[in-house]
Amino acid sequence: MSFRRISAMFLRHTYLYRHSFTRLIEIVYWPLLDLLLWGFVSVYITKLTSQGQTTPNFLAIFLGALILWDILFRSQQGISVSFLEEVWARNFLNLFVSPLTISEYLVSLMLVSLFKVVVVFLVSSLLAWLLYSFNLFIIGLHLLPFMINLIIMGWSIGLLTTAFILRFGQQAEVLAWGIAVLFQPVSAVFYPVSVLPHFLQVIASYVPASYVFEGMRAVIMGQSFPSGYLLKSFGLNFVYLVLALILFFHMFRVVKVKGLLVHMGE
Amino acid sequence: MRLESSPVLEVNKLSKSFNSFQAVKEVSFELYRGEILGLLGPNGAGKTTIIHMLLGLTLPTSGEIRIFGLNPEKSRQREKILGRMNFSSTYVAMPYSLKVRESLMVFAGLYGVKKPRQKIDALIEQFDLKDSANKAVRTLSSGQMTRLNLAKAFINDPEILLLDEPTASLDPDIADRTRNYLIEVKKTKNMAILYTSHNMREMEAISDHLLFLHHGEIIARGTPAEVVRHFRGENLEEVFLKIAREVEV
Numbered sequence: 001m002s003f004r005r006i007s008a009m010f011l012r013h014t015y016l017y018r019h020s021f022t023r024l025i026e027i028v029y030w031p032l033l034d035l036l037l038w039g040f041v042s043v044y045i046t047k048l049t050s051q052g053q054t055t056p057n058f059l060a061i062f063l064g065a066l067i068l069w070d071i072l073f074r075s076q077q078g079i080s081v082s083f084l085e086e087v088w089a090r091n092f093l094n095l096f097v098s099p100l101t102i103s104e105y106l107v108s109l110m111l112v113s114l115f116k117v118v119v120v121f122l123v124s125s126l127l128a129w130l131l132y133s134f135n136l137f138i139i140g141l142h143l144l145p146f147m148i149n150l151i152i153m154g155w156s157i158g159l160l161t162t163a164f165i166l167r168f169g170q171q172a173e174v175l176a177w178g179i180a181v182l183f184q185p186v187s188a189v190f191y192p193v194s195v196l197p198h199f200l201q202v203i204a205s206y207v208p209a210s211y212v213f214e215g216m217r218a219v220i221m222g223q224s225f226p227s228g229y230l231l232k233s234f235g236l237n238f239v240y241l242v243l244a245l246i247l248f249f250h251m252f253r254v255v256k257v258k259g260l261l262v263h264m265g266e
Numbered sequence: 267m268r269l270e271s272s273p274v275l276e277v278n279k280l281s282k283s284f285n286s287f288q289a290v291k292e293v294s295f296e297l298y299r300g301e302i303l304g305l306l307g308p309n310g311a312g313k314t315t316i317i318h319m320l321l322g323l324t325l326p327t328s329g330e331i332r333i334f335g336l337n338p339e340k341s342r343q344r345e346k347i348l349g350r351m352n353f354s355s356t357y358v359a360m361p362y363s364l365k366v367r368e369s370l371m372v373f374a375g376l377y378g379v380k381k382p383r384q385k386i387d388a389l390i391e392q393f394d395l396k397d398s399a400n401k402a403v404r405t406l407s408s409g410q411m412t413r414l415n416l417a418k419a420f421i422n423d424p425e426i427l428l429l430d431e432p433t434a435s436l437d438p439d440i441a442d443r444t445r446n447y448l449i450e451v452k453k454t455k456n457m458a459i460l461y462t463s464h465n466m467r468e469m470e471a472i473s474d475h476l477l478f479l480h481h482g483e484i485i486a487r488g489t490p491a492e493v494v495r496h497f498r499g500e501n502l503e504e505v506f507l508k509i510a511r512e513v514e515v
Contacts, residue, residue, distance in 0.1 A: 089403075090359035094418065097321045098376040099349040101341065259284055259315070259324040 022174045029178060036185040044191035060220045063134045065189045065213060067124045071147055072187075072209055073180050074120045075154025078113020080161040080176040087170065092264040102252055106245075110155055117151055139219050145230050146212045152237040153208045157183070159244035163251040169263065188213050208233040208240070272335075273298050274426055274458045275320070280329030282315055282482075289315045291482040292329065297426065302452055302459040304473030304490075306466075306502075308510035311479040313462045317428050320460070321353055333426065349377060354419035355430035356412055362404035366395055366414055369403055370421060377422035389417040392447070394440065408435040416444065420451075427459045433468060445472050466503040476502075480509055 017024050086092045095105065128134040137143065161175045186200055187209035193201055204210040211229035219225055255261045273296035282290040290312040297303050305313040318324040320331060322338045334350060336343040360369045367386060374382035390399050393413040398406055406414065412435050419427060429448075433441040445468060451457050463469050469476065470490040478486040478493055486496045499505035 085363075086361070089362045090357070091361050093321075093323060093355070093358045094353075094360065094373070095376070096323060097348060097353045098373065099345045099378070100376050101345060253325075256323065256325045259282070259289075259318070261323050262314075262318050 020171050022171055026174055026178070030181075033181055033185065037190070040185060040195050041190045044195045047195065057220060059132060060134055060138070061217055062190060063128050063132060064136055064139065064216055064220055067121065067128060067136055068146060068150060068212065068216060069184070069187075069189050069209075070120055070124060071117050072150040072154045072157075074116045075113045075151040076158040076161070076180045077154075077176065078116045079109045079155060079158025080165070082109050082112050083162045083165065084173060084176055087165070087264050093262060096261070102249065106159070106248070109158070113155065113158065114151065117147075117154075121147070139216060142215065142219055142225055142230075145234075146216060149208055149212050149230070149233045149237055152241055153183075154180070156237065156240040156244040159241075159248045163244070163248045166248075166251045166255050166264065167260070169260070183207055183209065186210065192217065206236065208236040211236075274334055275460070276330075276332040277316075277320070278330040278332075280316065280319060280331065281327050282312075282319060282324065283327045289482050290319070290326075293477075293479075293482070293484055295477055295484070295487070297458045297460055299425070299458050300452055300456045301474045302448065302461055302472055304469045304476045305460060305462045305479060306469055306476050306493075306506070307479035308506070310481075312482040313479055314430060315482075316479075317353070317355075317430055317460065317462065320428060322348075349422065350424060351426040351428065352377075352419040352422055352424040353428045353430070354412075354415040354432050356415070356432065356434040357430070358415065359411060360403045360414055360418065363402065365400050365402055366390070366406070367399050369414065370417060373418050373421050379421055385421060386417075389420055392420075393417040394443075409437055409440060412436055413440065413444075423455065425457060427457060429459060429461045431463055432461075433463065433465065441468070448472065466501070466506050470502045478505075478509070485509070 017027075086095060096102075125136045128136060139146070157180050161172075161179050164175055165172045186196070186204040186207050188196070188204055189209070193204045193210055193214060196204060211233035215226055215229045215233075252261075255264075275297035277296070278294050279292045280290060280294070281288065281292050293312070293316060295303070305316065307313055315324060319326050320333070320338070322344055325339070331338055333347045336347050338344045338347050361372065364372070367390070370386045370389065371382060374386060379385050390396055393416055395410065395413055395417060398410050398414075403411070403414065412432065416432060419429070419432075427448075433444055436444060448459060448461075449472060452459055461469075461473065473490055475488065476486075476490055476493045477484050486493045488496065490502055494500070494502055494505055497505040497508065499508065
């Protein structure tokens with residue numbers, strides 16, 4: 001064992017943190033988000049038990065939430081990871097010297113994302129039914145607008161991520177895996193929005209997914225479906241998708257002016 | 267000899283600055299059908315930046331580009347232009363998880379090639395990719411990858427071909443066959459080719475005309491013999507070394 005060689009390798013990895021702000025942030029990012037998410041789940045369960053309320057069907061709520069959250073996550077990854085595939089393969093330039101337009105490229109990414117979502121949804125639903133006798137389709141017809149909303153929110157986050165990767169290069173790659181999870185605590189995936197502190201409730205009210213998960217819980221618990229939630233979710237999603245598209249097209253032009261596009265694929 | 271009066275590509279006072287650094291300074295040139303125009307110059311001379319601007323990957327700071335008489339900065343015209351030209355660079359690869367044939371199939375779709383299977387078979391034959399046609403791109407050697415890139419570049423039978431160091435990682439045999447192929451298609455298909463290479467013998471052998479770039483400016487132009495004469499050198503390699511080393515010429 002050579003201490004010198006071990007320290008050389010230690011240095012090799014710590015140098016990365018010196019040069020990359022995103023890597024530095026990553027050290028605290030994941031533990032913080034885990035703490036927030038599971039902290040609020042614990043608060044929710046504690047509240048229910050201490051108030052002597054009827055325990056809801058946790059299996060249905062958690063599994064349903066997990067499957068629906070995966071729709072949002074895969075939808076986002078369908079955009080940003082498919083984009084990164086071209087960057088990693090150094091194929092990016094070949095695409096944009098072909099007659100392919102940026103709009104056509106984005107539509108193709110959205111289709112890939114849709115394909116991934118459908119496959120993941122079918123596999124997860126089948127496994128949940130086989131392993132836990134949980135039938136997600138008890139949500140009924142509401143499932144479709146829920147899914148559409150989550151897919152659109154995933155696309156907006158995917159476009160946002162991709163715009164940042166375009167602008168800041170591969171050091172922003174971490175966003176492809178991390179940015180959707182940032183929305184998880186305020187999307188009230190596993191607990192109602194009311195569990196969150198007031199300022200996070202305000203933020204949650206601007207997150208389309210929070211309305212979907214509130215709606216899902218209401219349906220699973222046999223309550224009436226709050227259609228106003230769905231409208232708010234669609235409204236917010238429309239605004240965010242338009243903003244994400246504007247940002248993406250703007251960034252695409254900026255990187256062409258700065259000559260950064262060519263470094264994407266080289 | 268320039269075969270016809272109207273060029274397929276016209277560049278007029280093209281400049282590109284990155285903050286305070288001026289990468290390309292008021293460059294003007296024309297490319298005609300049936301011509302191979304070599305872009306020559308040391309690293310950082312501006313060759314690749316010019317090619318990227320021609321492809322619309324980098325926007326010029328000033329100046330004008332006309333390809334087939336169209337303006338590539340206008341998106342509808344850009345689409346038309348790019349369907350009639352193609353590009354290959356040693357520094358750009360192909361989708362590594364796909365097989366060679368699948369990869370070419372994708373590009374055949376992007377370029378709207380009719381009868382893509384027949385075209386791909388012909389390209390696989392032409393670029394000696396038969397043995398690797400069903401292999402994943404990631405398993406190819408650098409020479410095979412370059413040949414695949416070249417096959418991609420010919421997928422739409424381009425009228426203008428931009429080649430950035432296309433023979434850099436080819437063995438002498440394949441490089442020679444590639445050069446001969448380029449000379450042949452230039453003649454038979456009346457193709458216009460813009461070519462960069464650091465191989466001076468290759469540039470002398472293949473180029474009808476040369477543009478010698480240094481610090482973003484054209485410092486000489488003409489046939490290879492004219493450029494060598496202009497710098498009072500023995501050959502292009504000697505001229506290149508003098509300029510790259512900033513020797514007074």
